[in-house]
Amino acid sequence: MHGAEAISPIMKDALVILGAAGIVIPLFARFRVTPIIGFILIGLLVGPYGLGRMVPNYDWLSYVTITDQERLEPFAEFGIILLLFAIGLELSFNRLWQLRKLVFGLGALELLVIGSLLAAILSMMGQYWTGAMALGLALAFSSTALVLPISGTNTPVGRAALSMLLFEDIMIVPVIFLLGALAPFAAEEGAVSLFETIWQGLLVVFVMMVAGRFLLPKLFAQAARTKSPELFLAASLLVVIGASLATAFVGLSPIVGALIAGLLIAETEYHTEVEGIMEPFKGLALGIFLITVGMGIDLATIWNNLWMILGAVVGVLTLKAVVTGVLLRLMGARRSTATETGILMASPSETTLIVLAAATNALLVQPGTAQFWQIVTAIGLTITPLLALLGRYVARRVEPAPTLDEVNGDKHTPRVIIVGFGRVGRLIAQMLDMHEKPYVAVDADSDLIEQARRDGYYAVFGNAMRSDSLDHLGIDQAPAVILTMDEHILAQRLVKKLRASHPDLPIIARARDSFHAAELYRSGASTAVPETLESSLQLSEAVLVDLGVPMGPVIASIHEKRDEFREQIRENGALEHKPKLRTSTAKS
Structure with a gap:
């Protein structure tokens, strides 16, 4: 073998990703633009719908393109796991307890109201009611991976977004099992599986919380005594991967385990060191996820269905922004906070892609329909940083700071x-x-x-x-x-x-x-x-x-x-x- 065929596909993809990171982050930082957009654009450029489409005609392009998106999906999932782990490190159980009313009040209202309204609109447009419900719930989710790094967790906007996103993360598994129960071939099995997952998941979470409080301080104390950064990193990865596998084993989302692992380490004196040592890996893994998002955008399909896709993007963003803003105002938030949070939370989520895949596998949504909404979701993720800027701008106009x-x-x-x-x-x-x-x-x-x-x-x-x-x-x-x-x-x-x-x-x-x-x-x-x-x-x-x-x-x-x-x-x-x-x- 010679040429691109002699190179391991994983090594070639790693070279493309690391090269993209080395170009995107400094370039966009110089112009004070979030690298989120840069990673998505790189995915669009080097993906199967970008330059990858031209590989059969120009063999040398295979060195700088990624033609198999599925090879990157495990790395993208790991990026989201590390992100939720980092969010857990910034929180604490006391703070989560203080947010309980927002999480199960505002978070539940936001997901259910937006999901129901979107389902009703799609049903009136001709989508069968089960498929409309699946699409409505999928599009109601917002991006944890993008929103929280932009908003933070200590501002009013960040606290409101965090409460809604936490509830959405909790509801990922019940929503997927609900879609399985709605499938024409699994009416009863889905309910039984959901019940088993709930009690097994609660048991695993309880064991993790009890064992973590006793074992984690001892584990990191031993790692700290060696004064070896490598051992400290290994212990951190062991905890986050082990917790993620534990929750995934019983049917819960692995990001739930990652979040709990972060919360447990946040209660120890080693959380600052863990947060610092994991930061580079989190950023790179998140970049891989964003590249996979960009790789899913087919410009030819967008051009052929331009007005339908733009109408869908604008419609979903507007409805979600208005409903979220109104709910926040009803719960006593300031006009500026409600406006900025509503616009920031308007775009769909990486979770939307997971729910769409589950709905397609359950035969609730046709593959063509799912692809349409996947493109809408990818566009929404791409413009999330722009929505953040728009939200701040509108918030200043809605409620400007008082003068002397x-x-x-x-x-x-x-x-x-x-x-x-x-x-x-x-x-x-x-x-x-x-x-x-x-x-x-x-x-x-x-x-x-x-x-x-x-x-x-x-x-x-x-x-x-x-x-x-x-x-x-x-x-x-x-x-x-x-x-x-x-x-x-x-x-x-x-x-x-x-x-x-x-x-x-x-x-x-x-x-x-x-x-x-x-x-x-x-x-x-x-x-x-x-x-x-x-x-x-x-x-x-x-x-x-x-x-x-x-x-x-x-x-x-x-x-x-x-x-x-x-x-x-x-x-x-x-x-x-x-x-x-x-x-x-x-x-x-």
Whole structure:
């Protein structure tokens, strides 16, 4: 053999995928575009409906194309398993318990209402009712693999999306068994199999949760003692693959096992290390899945049925966005959160392809119909990042962040004013909120403020350097002003301006180092906090506690040292790093 025939197909496909990853990720990162679109486009280009179609005429194309999509499907499934495992690492059982009302309330309503409406519409268009139900449920699913990496899990949009996606993941197996029960050749067997899967699945999940709490800390402790990254990686893969196989063995989806494995490891002290060591594999495996999605898009079929496919895509996206947004509003979500979440959750899912395959095997949907909706699903997955951008844009128009004038009525309420609302400002706002101290944050970055408002912070757009800006926020009654911006000169100027107009106002300012803090003190700051100093003090505290020094004396000494440093900065403009020597009790 010679040429492409002499090369292992798996090795050739691996070369194409790794080459695609090496090109797509840096290229799209340079233009600040999510690589999700890039991977799907690569799949479209090198797949059997792209350049792969031309391999019989140009033999050299076989080196850079993938003509057998089925060879990649196991790797794509593994990518989804790793993704759900990573999501589990970011969660905890306590957090899932807090989301239970959203998962089984909002999640159930979203799937059932959208599935029923789509089934009714398809039935009125001539689809037999069993096939319409199968298609409606399939299209009601949204993409866990794409939505959560875009939305995250800590924002209001991310929490709403997570609750709905968790319920969808739970319902994958019941939906597939329901389709089996609706099949013309398996009316009774499907119900019996579903019951067996449910009780066996619950038993396996219970055993995993009990055994995992005792065994996983010991397993990772042993791996950590060896200080071998390879062994730590092997232990991580052992856990996720073992859990996935356990749930798959009893008929549940393997992603359920992966999610539970992630949740169990999240309860241990090793979850950060596991998350970091698994991150590269998750990204590459997810890329393989996205390439398989692109490989399923046949441009010729799309062109021949262009208007029907576009109509189906627009119809499904619109219905899902509207229903999800309305349900979120009925459950008390803000207009911006409901709008952004609805649009983001509008596209179909990778699970849609699984359910469509099950419906086709059960003879509920004709192969031609299934192929049509597979193309609709692939297009929906491709444009999911664009839907995320559209959702943010529309959310800003539906509920823009308030300006200073719009909160003018609250200026008589005494509240701390936070100037600058980046990472530091958010943390300060969280601590003030925890201790029930009213605050208002102001920043000149409109995107930052809009995101903060969607995340539940009380923040407004404005330029603090303007003479009337802080007056609108009630600076005359403010207990304190906190400056968190990292612009050296701007902070110094603002401190001077505030001290000149408000001699008695407490001004707490963030400083880069002791020299910056000295300049802020000279400008009139009540307290300047150097970041380098605080990191040193925190490190000292951690060392002393680990060495067995009681917490009380440690905290007292840290406070004493901090006061000493501040006094030195005020008087000398910098720190004196000469240690204070202990006086010996022995007489010389």
